[in-house]
Amino acid sequence: MTALVSVDSISQSFGQVQVLDAVSLAIQPGSYTVLLGPSGSGKTTLLSILGGFLQPTQGRVLIKGEDCTAMAPARRPTATVFQDYALFPHMSVGSNVAFGLRMRGVAKRERLGKAQDMLRIVGLDQAFDKKPHQLSGGQRQRVALARALVVQPAVLLLDEPLGALDLKLRRQMQDELKAIQKRIGTAFVHVTHDQEEAMALADHIVVMNHGRIEDEGPAERVYARPATRFAATFMGESTIVPGRVEADGQVRTALGLFPASGQVPGTEVHVAIRPEHVRVGPAIPATVKDVVYQGSFKRVTATPTAAPDIQLLARLPAGEPVQEGAEISLRVDPGEIIFLKD
Amino acid sequence: MMARIVSTLYAAAIYAFIFLPVAVLVLFSFQGTLFPIPPFNGPSLRWYGAVLNDARLTDGLLNSVLVAVTSSALATLLGFLSAWGFARYYLPASAVLRGFITLPLTVSYLIIGMGLLIFFNWIGMPKSLTAAGIGHVVINLPLCFAIIYSQMGDHQANIERAARDLGAREWQVLTLVTAPMLWPALFASFFLSMTFSWDEFVISFLLTRFDTTLPVEIWNLLRAGLNPKTNAVGSLVFGVSILLAIVFELVAFRKRPR
Numbered sequence: 381m382t383a384l385v386s387v388d389s390i391s392q393s394f395g396q397v398q399v400l401d402a403v404s405l406a407i408q409p410g411s412y413t414v415l416l417g418p419s420g421s422g423k424t425t426l427l428s429i430l431g432g433f434l435q436p437t438q439g440r441v442l443i444k445g446e447d448c449t450a451m452a453p454a455r456r457p458t459a460t461v462f463q464d465y466a467l468f469p470h471m472s473v474g475s476n477v478a479f480g481l482r483m484r485g486v487a488k489r490e491r492l493g494k495a496q497d498m499l500r501i502v503g504l505d506q507a508f509d510k511k512p513h514q515l516s517g518g519q520r521q522r523v524a525l526a527r528a529l530v531v532q533p534a535v536l537l538l539d540e541p542l543g544a545l546d547l548k549l550r551r552q553m554q555d556e557l558k559a560i561q562k563r564i565g566t567a568f569v570h571v572t573h574d575q576e577e578a579m580a581l582a583d584h585i586v587v588m589n590h591g592r593i594e595d596e597g598p599a600e601r602v603y604a605r606p607a608t609r610f611a612a613t614f615m616g617e618s619t620i621v622p623g624r625v626e627a628d629g630q631v632r633t634a635l636g637l638f639p640a641s642g643q644v645p646g647t648e649v650h651v652a653i654r655p656e657h658v659r660v661g662p663a664i665p666a667t668v669k670d671v672v673y674q675g676s677f678k679r680v681t682a683t684p685t686a687a688p689d690i691q692l693l694a695r696l697p698a699g700e701p702v703q704e705g706a707e708i709s710l711r712v713d714p715g716e717i718i719f720l721k722d
Numbered sequence: 723m724m725a726r727i728v729s730t731l732y733a734a735a736i737y738a739f740i741f742l743p744v745a746v747l748v749l750f751s752f753q754g755t756l757f758p759i760p761p762f763n764g765p766s767l768r769w770y771g772a773v774l775n776d777a778r779l780t781d782g783l784l785n786s787v788l789v790a791v792t793s794s795a796l797a798t799l800l801g802f803l804s805a806w807g808f809a810r811y812y813l814p815a816s817a818v819l820r821g822f823i824t825l826p827l828t829v830s831y832l833i834i835g836m837g838l839l840i841f842f843n844w845i846g847m848p849k850s851l852t853a854a855g856i857g858h859v860v861i862n863l864p865l866c867f868a869i870i871y872s873q874m875g876d877h878q879a880n881i882e883r884a885a886r887d888l889g890a891r892e893w894q895v896l897t898l899v900t901a902p903m904l905w906p907a908l909f910a911s912f913f914l915s916m917t918f919s920w921d922e923f924v925i926s927f928l929l930t931r932f933d934t935t936l937p938v939e940i941w942n943l944l945r946a947g948l949n950p951k952t953n954a955v956g957s958l959v960f961g962v963s964i965l966l967a968i969v970f971e972l973v974a975f976r977k978r979p980r
Contacts, residue, residue: 433883453887464877466884470902479898483889531888 382445384409384567385430385535390439392425392591399425400436401591407535407569408584412561415571416578417588418614423571424539426588430569431460431537444534454483459528460537463544465520467512473499473523474508480531498526501560518549525557529564538570542577554580575615579603587611609650609720618652619693620720625649631717634687635664638717652718655679658694661711666692668706673698682708744960751953769954779955782939786920789851789935793858794915798908800859801866806900809874810882820871824864834860835928842929849931857925862915869914873907910974917966921959 383406392400400422407413415423428434429441432453440449448456459480468476474495481491499505502522512520521541528536541557542550558581561568572578578585579599586596587610595602595611606612609620623633623640625647631640633651643649666682669691680694680702694710702708752765773779807813808820826834838857839849847853878900885899886892901908923937930938936959943952 431887433887453883454889454891458887460884460887462880462884464880466877466880468881468885468899468903470905479885479890480888483891483894527884527888 383407383442384411384444385569386440386442387426387430388440388442390426390429390436390441392422392429392434393437399591400429402439403588403591403593405586405593405596407567409567410565411583412558412568412570412581413584413586414578414582415569415586415588416573416575416582416614418573420590421588422591423573423586423588427460427537427539427569427571430535431458432456433460457534458537459531459533459535460539461521461524461528461541463540465512465524467520467523467527469512471511472508473504473510473512473515476512476523477527477530479527484531494530495526498530499523501529501563502526503556517545518553521545521553522556525560529560529566533566535567535569538568540571540573542572542574550577551580557581579615585615587614589614604716605718606652607721609652612652612718612720616654617693618654618718619658619691620650620652621687621690623649623651631719634690635684635692635712638712638714640717640719643719650720652720653692653712654716654718655693655695657713657716658692658696658710659713660696660700660709662709663711664692665707665709668702668704668708671702671704678702680708682710684710747953748957748960750950751957753950753953755950769950770958772951773954773958776951779936779939779943782934782936783958785851785933786936789855789858789926790916790919793855793919794862794912796855797859797862797866797915798870798912800863801911802870802901802904802908804863804867805871805874806896808871810879823867826860827864827868831861831922831924835925838925839928849929851930851933851935853929854926854935857929858915858919858922861922861925862918865918866911866915869911870904870907873904878903906973910970913966913970913973917963917970920966921963 385405385407387403387405387407389402389404390400391398391402403422403426405426415426417423425434429436432448432451432455435450440447442448443457453460468479471479474492477495477498478491481494486494496505496508499508502525504519504522504526507515507519507523512523515523521544525541538557542553545553554577557568557570570581582599584596585599585602587594587602587606589610594614595607602611603615606615612618612620621633621635623631623638625631625640625643625645626637627645629640629643629645630637631643631649631651635653638651640649664684664686666684668680668682670681672679675698677698678696678700680696682692682694684690684692692710696702751769752767754763754766754768804823808816813819835857838853838860842849842853881903882895882899885895890898921937922935923941926935927938927941936955940952940955940959943955
């Protein structure tokens with residue numbers, strides 16, 4: 381499968397500050413790609429480069445096989461949904477959505493019809509004649525989405541599109557975004573710092589940090605087998621402990637021996653343990669430091685007796701009778717140990 | 723109670739001080755006899771009739787309207803373009819250049835008028851309404867720039883970016899997005915410029931000769947001595963100024979939905 385968008389070792393510097401460092405990325409047609417990272421990771425810069433609002437210091441952007449690196453935003457087959465929506469305040473919702481078609485010389489009747497169709501897709505056909513300031517945040521978000529989609533871009537770029545919404549609306553819009561993307565089949569590239577949002581939406585998650593891609597792949601893979609220590613800590617919680625790979629193919633850590641297939645004997649490694657892979661069992665005696673009741677489970681922090689400087693995170697069943705300060709014995713599922721690169 | 727009466731009287735005295743001359747001017751424009759002095763024996767529209775029958779005054783009035791409208795439109799356009807340039811593009815020494823553009827606000831009209839007179843003389847441009855109009859652009863451009871620039875923010879820059887992203891060319895961004903978004907500021911600039919151009923005297927006096935604006939014609943009339951005709955035309959000028967000021971206030975201070 382040839383990539384729809386190829387980012388070819390893009391670097392971007394602002395003065396002395398390097399924001400992107402030789403980033404390469406392929407985006408497949410029809411995929412939902414999420415660029416995930418903390419602020420300052422370069423994810424928004426990468427999106428601006430894809431949209432044509434920024435010229436990279438080095439590297440190329442190919443869209444549908446064509447070099448778009450120096451192409452103006454207007455001429456690229458991309459459309460952007462801005463974080464603050466950037467709707468035209470003086471135009472009606474219908475005119476906002478029809479704007480891109482108007483710029484393409486589509487006749488008034490036709491473009492207003494298409495705008496109405498697109499508003500129906502995002503569930504806002506009642507708002508055609510309203511002004512943006514009469515709409516709620518979530519509704520404006522949909523107008524921005526419709527306005528970008530109506531020009532039928534090859535790639536839709538979304539810059540933290542749900543950032544301004546409250547949590548409930550956010551989760552609801554997530555589901556709708558995913559449904560709309562599936563329905564129209566356009567490739568979406570979505571920037572966020574919310575890992576839950578990323579996992580809910582992405583076919584392909586790209587974890588970024590300090591201007592580099594730390595890990596990328598399907599959400600399940602990135603969560604279950606994160607490639608780097610950063611990816612493991614940014615995507616969900618885990619306990620990270622150092623270890624040493626022994627000659628017999630096991631890794632020795634403060635929490636005991638675990639199978640280390642494929643690791644080079646004699647090397648120092650870090651392993652990550654997801655809290656859901658820790659259960660009550662006879663392996664690791666520990667003292668419970670903290671219990672947080674989360675409804676469907678208990679989030680437990682425990683200090684192993686053998687390694688008091690480690691805080692072992694566990695997700696125990698809600699019915700488990702654990703008390704702060706109590707002695708407990710835990711067990712780590714050996715098949716779920718994650719080996720990390722630094 | 724006492725304090726309240728005193729402060730009310732004080733306020734009344736201040737407003738009387740400000741408006742009494744205007745009130746007297748307007749009152750005696752309705753005078754029935756030859757001199758604008760008490761006793762008042764009117765009201766009569768005799769002098770308004772005389773003003774409208776005076777070809778020099780009506781020509782001056784039309785010239786004033788012409789100069790005010792064109793110079794204000796030009797000042798607003800130039801102010802808009804310069805504000806947009808300063809707000810959207812990185813310019814070296816931007817703050818200094820912005821300072822220079824607003825500097826004419828602090829220079830007296832007399833100096834600007836003389837400077838333009840010398841300059842036009844030097845390039846061989848005769849005294850004319852055009853010259854006076856250019857003078858009015860010079861004095862109003864900084865004002866328009868300041869008003870419009872203050873209304874340009876980063877949020878609008880993003881909206882312009884969205885328009886570009888959807889395929890708008892630069893002139894389409896300006897005419898379809900930026901200008902309509904700034905419509906209140908543009909409108910306010912235009913009407914404030916009109917107000918200033920309408921009763922501006924010094925620059926028009928220095929830069930026009932045969933065709934001239936209404937304030938200069940009034941001055942010519944005053945040289946022949948006081949009569950109620952000057953009151954009538956003065957009242958007309960005042961009325962138009964008030965009208966423009968009201969329009970400006972309505973536009974500039976109207977509560978706007980976000």
